[in-house]
Amino acid sequence: MSIADPKHDDTIAARTGVDGDIAFGAITPSPVMSTNFAFEAFNRKRPYDYTRSGNPTRDTLARAIAALERGDNAVITSSGMSALDLTFNLLRPADLIVAPHDCYGGTYRLLQARAEQERFRVHFADLTDPASHDAVFAQRPRMVLVETPSNPLLRITDIAALAQRARSQNTLLVADNTFLSPSLQKPLALGADIVVHSLTKYINGHGDVVGGAVVAKTAEWHERLAWWANVVGVTGAPFDSWLVLRGLRTLDLRIKAQSKSAATVARFLADHPLVKTVHYPGLPDHPGHQIAARQQTGFGAMLSFELADGCPVEAFLAALIQPGGPFSLAESLGGYESLIAHPATMTHASMDPEARRVAGISDRLLRVSIGLEAAQDLKSALKAAFSSVG
Numbered sequence: 001m002s003i004a005d006p007k008h009d010d011t012i013a014a015r016t017g018v019d020g021d022i023a024f025g026a027i028t029p030s031p032v033m034s035t036n037f038a039f040e041a042f043n044r045k046r047p048y049d050y051t052r053s054g055n056p057t058r059d060t061l062a063r064a065i066a067a068l069e070r071g072d073n074a075v076i077t078s079s080g081m082s083a084l085d086l087t088f089n090l091l092r093p094a095d096l097i098v099a100p101h102d103c104y105g106g107t108y109r110l111l112q113a114r115a116e117q118e119r120f121r122v123h124f125a126d127l128t129d130p131a132s133h134d135a136v137f138a139q140r141p142r143m144v145l146v147e148t149p150s151n152p153l154l155r156i157t158d159i160a161a162l163a164q165r166a167r168s169q170n171t172l173l174v175a176d177n178t179f180l181s182p183s184l185q186k187p188l189a190l191g192a193d194i195v196v197h198s199l200t201k202y203i204n205g206h207g208d209v210v211g212g213a214v215v216a217k218t219a220e221w222h223e224r225l226a227w228w229a230n231v232v233g234v235t236g237a238p239f240d241s242w243l244v245l246r247g248l249r250t251l252d253l254r255i256k257a258q259s260k261s262a263a264t265v266a267r268f269l270a271d272h273p274l275v276k277t278v279h280y281p282g283l284p285d286h287p288g289h290q291i292a293a294r295q296q297t298g299f300g301a302m303l304s305f306e307l308a309d310g311c312p313v314e315a316f317l318a319a320l321i322q323p324g325g326p327f328s329l330a331e332s333l334g335g336y337e338s339l340i341a342h343p344a345t346m347t348h349a350s351m352d353p354e355a356r357r358v359a360g361i362s363d364r365l366l367r368v369s370i371g372l373e374a375a376q377d378l379k380s381a382l383k384a385a386f387s388s389v390g
């Protein structure tokens with residue numbers, strides 16, 4: 001292994017794009033904002049001509065994310081949703097895609113709407129249940145989408161088991177790795193073909209960019225995805241790419257510290273009499289604990305919990321969300337700040353109540369994204385909110 005080809009995540013995150021400036025020797029890469037690039041001479045194109053098709057800042061970010069995910073290359077897109085839609089572009093009208101029945105709300109809506117347009121066929125299944133895999137693969141899907149841990153119940157799917165089945169019948173396995181980031185899970189190494197990210201979440205981590213990425217295991221898939229991204233014009237903006245690259249430098253430190261606090265908060269909630277259930281893969285009694293311990297290198301910083309019948313949801317949230325307190329009531333996740341959401345009225349409101357019920361998302365469920373505040377302060381705030389309603 002040459003030093004110029006680092007294989008350790010810390011080095012990839014710290015060094016990608018550094019020292020690359022030929023004109024001034026700038027250490028930190030500057031954002032290249034230009035829309036267009038001059039030709040060297042008649043019919044002699046430089047590496048870049050037009051920013052929709054290619055941009056050096058965006059390419060540096062793509063290289064870093066691809067290296068962290070152990071893929072061939074990545075396409076940086078305008079959002080996580082456009083990254084998913086781009087990936088679904090690989091399907092033809094007769095093709096079937098199988099997706100988790102409790103996938104991200106926006107993904108569910110996108111799949112439904114595209115299937116209605118007859119762009120492809122969609123089937124939703126509980127992929128966390130290995131007993132469902134026979135029926136899933138008997139339908140000969142062209143693509144299977146996996147999201148693990150799932151949102152908002154943090155259910156775990158065995159990626160390697162799905163990958164083995166997928167490979168045996170030429171099905172593309174796509175993993176949405178937004179909830180863990182490449183710091184804690186590497187789906188391509190477990191056998192997936194494509195990884196999708198909402199960069200909006202952990203990878204940027206600073207709550208100031210909406211972006212997405214599609215990482216392909218092979219050059220062939222990358223080429224097709226990059227072709228479509230340019231044709232439909234969903235490539236990410238250079239300045240956003242620069243911000244995400246800046247966020248990515250500290251991804252590993254952030255998500256590990258946040259995961260440690262999440263484990264502390266999960267244990268606190270599990271012991272509280274006003275909490276009915278805690279969904280956190282790091283708890284030994286979580287149904288996916290064993291698989292998570294095997295396929296992840298950490299349990300992550302997302303958790304959800306169901307309030308006990310005696311604990312009113314609205315009053316609890318009103319007591320918890322205090323000015324200057326460590327929780328905000330908001331959607332999104334993966335940033336430096338702790339957020340709490342009520343899936344039934346917020347993130348999963350576009351799902352009909354029956355679909356929510358089937359997916360196990362009760363009206364008493366709260367989802368938490370643990371940030372970088374001191375775990376002690378997070379616990380104290382929760383404790384005070386419980387005492388005020390209990």
Ligand SMILES: *Cc1c(COP(=O)(O)O)cnc(C)c1O
Nearest residue numbers: 079080081104176178198200211
């Ligand atoms: C947020 C999110 C998306 C969508 O990403 P945007 O950047 O908001 O478009 C997709 N999948 C998961 C798991 C997400 O959390």
